[in-house]
Amino acid sequence: MSNLQDRRSDDRSNAPENAALLVLEDVSRTYRSGPAEVRALDCVSLTIREGEFVSIMGQSGSGKSTLMNVLGCLDRPTAGRYRVAGRDAGGLEADELAALRRETFGFVFQRYNLLSNVSAAENVEVPAIYAGTPPPARRSRANTLLATLGLGDRTHHRPNELSGGQQQRVSIARALMNDPAVVLADEPTGALDSRSSEEVMALLKELHAAGRTVIVITHDPEVAAFAPRRIALRDGRVISDEGSGIAVRPHRPDAAEDGGTVGVAQRLSEAVKTALRSLRANVFRTALTLLGVVIGVAAVVTMLAIGEGSQRDVLSRIEEMGSDLLFVRPGAPGTRTRGDAVATLTVGDAEALAGLDNVLASVPEREGRATLRANGTDYATSITGTNADYPTARSRDVSEGTFFQASDLASYSTVAVLGRTVADNLFPNGGAIGNYVLISGVPFTIIGLLEERGASSFGQDQDDVVLVPITTGFVRLFGRSYLSSLTVRVADTATIAQTESEIVSSLIARHGTEDFQVRNTASLLETVQGTQRTFTILLGSVAAVSLIVGGIGVMNIMLVSVSERTREIGVRMATGARRSDIMLQFSTEALVVGCLGGVIGVLAGVGTALGAARLGTTIALTPEPAILAFCCAVVTGLVFGYLPARQAARMDPVRALATE
Template sequence: MVTPASADGATADHDTSAPPPLIELRAIRKSYGGKTRGPDGKPLPTTEVLRGVNLAIRSGEFVAIVGASGSGKSTLMHILGCLDRPTSGEYRFAGQNIAALNADELAWLRRVAFGFVFQGYHLIATESARENVEVPAIYAGVPMAERAARATALLTRLGLGERLDHRPGQLSGGQQQRVSISRALMNGGHIVLADEPTGALDTHSGAEVMTLLDDLARAGHTVVLITHDRDVAAHAHRTIEIRDGEIVSDSQDSAGASHGHGARASFASPALLDARAFMAAMQDGVAHTASFLAETREALRAAWRVLWINRFRTLLTLLGIIIGVASVIVMMAVGAGTEKQVIEKMASFGTNRIYVIPGGDNPRGPGGTLSMADVDIVREVPNVGMAMPFLATYATARYGNVDAQAALWAVTEDAPTVLNWKTSRGTFFTADDERRLATVVLIGKRMREKLFGEADPVGRYVLVNNVPFQVIGELEEKGASSGDSDDDNVILMPWSTGARRIVGTTNLSWISVLIDRLDLADDTEKRITAALDAAHRVHDFQVYNRAASVKAQTETQSTLTLMLGLIAAISLVVGGIGVMNIMLMTVRERTREIGIRIATGARQRDILRQFLTEATLVSGVGGVLGVVCGLAIGAILIAVGAPAIFSVRAILGAFACALLTGLVFGFMPARQAARLDPVVALASE
């Protein structure tokens, strides 16, 4: 059996100055199976495709590898193009052992040294002719303008200048193969590997393609042609026949070989011929690719193209994210609105208040009293905004021949703020009324209904315990605060007037304290207790911290709001599962595209980034639409009177969760895509 190794090896032995072959295979074997087990648990038989192949190809040669279907020629091409690894044997490229190269280095080699021309064209269906040609340059980090100009020049040179923006489905078979050849030349195409390039073409188109390959060979490219057609193989200057995984013959045209080893040898880049230059160029090429921004921009462009082409399916996938984000925004807005409404309602009954009441905790201890001096002491405590004396009793009010029992509260002009109670009619009494012991009152809604019906009470006089008072205002309706008490059945008068002219004592019923910061309620309570203990020298009072209970209720409401948000976030998880499902389907549908990208020099992280970008883009678009829908629904709720308060934090959080959902649920499909075997991927339908 004649092998190239023997012929070329002899030449190399006599001429030590000759560079090593560009491609050299030594005892290459490739087998499949042996690891998979059958139903009986025993390993399935191993199928050996290549059996000790020895082959040397020098720069500038035009070689045809001929063999019947199943002879191993395509497997040989995959190994030559670094798409597959041999089971055993040694593959040297420019004197370097390929087995020592990692995945990124192999990707660089495919990107820079090889250009693939396949029988099935293997063009990316969603990209235009120019964009398909640009793919190898994208992974080489060539700037956008430069690669576009280079792709345009290559396609124009091959007669496709008017079809730059046509997609593969809009091109004939011959035109698609020209695009494939242009792609193979994009990064230089030092070695063109053509696998049955005319197999799917008619006679005329096949002849055109072979003419192009002849031109490339004459221009100095190393061309390796895989074919079963001997008429096609006749175009090569060297023909190698493979049968049952072994090379059975190697004949070459002497004149063609001489010409190939002469003029054409100068075409190959010095970095592909000299061992030191090759390693240096490879390390530099692996380390320096496109910038992160450029790679991300390209990934976004490709992702948007794919999603737009499949926009109906994309929209269905978006629905889960849209519903999830909108639900979180609306639920949090409604929760916040309800919380504010509850707090406001509670505020009408006193929220950030503390009450100091006479009488100690021990019923056998001193009874104790509170005076205006105690009010002054409490006012000096930090975080106390206001301290108001409060004198409460019951009185009989009379207007005309109508009598009504009511709660009588003697308070100061600070009452509107301390009690959070405003007037619906008239005005509140002033500090001057307080000093003058003015005989003026304000009445609650129920007291007004009892004495005056629906008439305006302002300016009229009533008798309070037989003392005439002028009604100067009506209080807003408050409703029942707790139990059977009714704050609307009340009469308010100046504290000095009530103490001296109605009740007859200056001892307070309690002190109402308004604090500034609700979160310091407990500390303020302790300070008030300490101050009064020091003044009284005995603990003859009690402090009720209503603010603390309100704080606890507020925290409970906030927890409920958070629970609403978490419940709504479940739909985001459902949407994320939808994203993962659609991405798994996308990987399955685009397996061949992944193989094409790997064959043109894409690294695993390029494929990972591409599919992660698509998943994140779906989630991002869904997040934006979800925010818009959530705001729209919230606006409708506000318009119909429902309590809703939008939170920028909730909106940003929902959007961020949508993006995170895309990353998390898109990672597994993206990793699956990145780990695909390029040979298996290219062979998929």
């Protein structure tokens, strides 16, 4: 067992031998059970020196377990004073007590208290994790300790693959991991057969011989007899204290290193590893936990993709109705005009407006009605004279043939473009292009057919129209050279108000007075913007509900996990875990659930959206909804994981260890 004699301070020879290490002065510990008060310890005064081998014996209810908890800084005395190496433990905060346990004590439990989902070596490493020991160093030390204790070939085995004696040896190796000054063994042979019990006690004797202070809590007189100093308890009081168990050279280990700044990243890394192990340990429960987050995230991604696609589709339809158009009508503001009652707009006005910034097209229009005749059929319809920019301004091209060009306007060509309704009535068997149609007795050549539009929002048939060059219309059809209206299409709707002001200024300068009216599509644009806001609020609300439901699921499962792993939490606290370590561990588990659920949910949402697209639904996949949904999943995991993590961090280590 010479290998168990770990690193010693260089100045050991200068330190006083057998100094008082653990000192209890009139320590009492009482518990409340309803109106009754139970006194587990009653004015116990006791001094244990460095290098002693002490057994504390007593029957059930004698107070020996309570005394062990107080000695190991797992519990606080109700009255009296307890000092560890001269340091008053009664005034220490929870994390300071954790540091004291981590640096001074190594616990050997009756039921081993090994973590079931990790290997023997990883169980041994636990105290070193909270001491901030780098992974390579702690792995090397764990393997060395296990090899020294005869378990070199069992380092990768889990507890359920080890015998009781082997598990207790792993527990002893864990107690020695941080090279503690004191080894506290609680009923170390209580769950072992006689042979294994002798081996464990022999190990404890060797630890004492190496200079460590060893305290054994037992009810068995034979086990107590192994210790040179024997203390007996009854009813919370010391009834006897016999013998002396001072080692020749007491063991004074180097101070345990704290994680410090470097330890933050290491602690986070260990928390992530622990979280993944915990999630793997119960795959079904993990799947249920993830399901709520996955559904919430997938719903957000899918709904926003479909909503964005539908929104774009609606906006494109609204734009076709003229959300980027300005209409100039004749007549002073505030007056109502009908037909050709007012003649204030000219083709020159249209040409002047076409030169303004942000104007994509400026189209003069003169409207009238006429009777068409072709193939012996008469048909009355609307006639519109316009220029070659009409398809650009109205976002309406020809489906067959061509539209008239600037040269047709300059040469006063008698050409016409028919709407589908007119063409079907005059040429029911097709073949309209290239034929002639008489408009008010004037023959026009049909050069194209307009795209079908169907009925407008007011019920008007938008295909019941004939377009002719406006110059030809003035000469052959309308008789007077003035316009019914001007239609202006802007390039950027964001500055449509400024463009409208420029149009007004330009026309006033040309006319010398405001004898016209400009109407925009502000109400239509407001409707579009309102629709966008409604979509956003609706989808955001549904997404929030979905994620909240998923978050509640995470919190419920995490609370169950905390309840099931209470003993594990107690073991981690006993081996030196701070409250922040426990908080970090369970918060990280919730964070991992949020991240995994977010990733899977995004993939599921994209897949669902693509499936909807194959069924004919309009979608628009953009990275922003996926990023937003993932971030929300992460935040949801953190927010709803806080309460379970806080509950775990505030547990009493004594009660946690006593949990079945």
